[in-house]
Amino acid sequence: MVVLAWQLYEEGKLLEAVDPELEEYPPEVIIKYMKVAFFCTQATASRRPMMSQVVDMLSRNVKLNEKQLTPPGFFQDSGGTSGEPSDKKSNESSTTYQMSSVPVSITQLTPR
Structure with missing residues (x-):
C-alpha cells in the first residue's frame, strides 16, 4: 500500500489512494495526512520526524517541506x-x- 501511495504521490494523483466509499472529506486534509505518513515512513530513521513534530504537523497549519521527502x-x-x-x-x-x-x-x- 505504501508503494502504491508513493507512486500516486509522484504522479500527482495522491487522492486516488482514498477509499471510494469515503463520501465526504476535505482533499487538502487527506493529502496533508498522507504526506505526514510519508515523512514517518522514511527509509532512514534520522529522516523521520519525532512524535511531537508529527503532532504539530497534524494539528497545526505547518508547511511541510516536501523537498525533504524521499521514497519510504x-x-x-x-x-x-x-x-x-x-x-x-x-x-x-x-x-x-x-x-x-x-x-x-x-x-x-x-x-x-
Missing part, C-alpha cells in the same frame, strides 16, 4: 527461501529480504 522504506520479500540445498551434508536454507535499498540475508539452520 518498506519491508519486501524478494524471493522467499532458496530451493533444496545442493550439498546433502548441509540442511541450510537462506532467505533474502530487502529493506528499501539495503539487502539483508537471513540464514536458517535446520538440524539433521
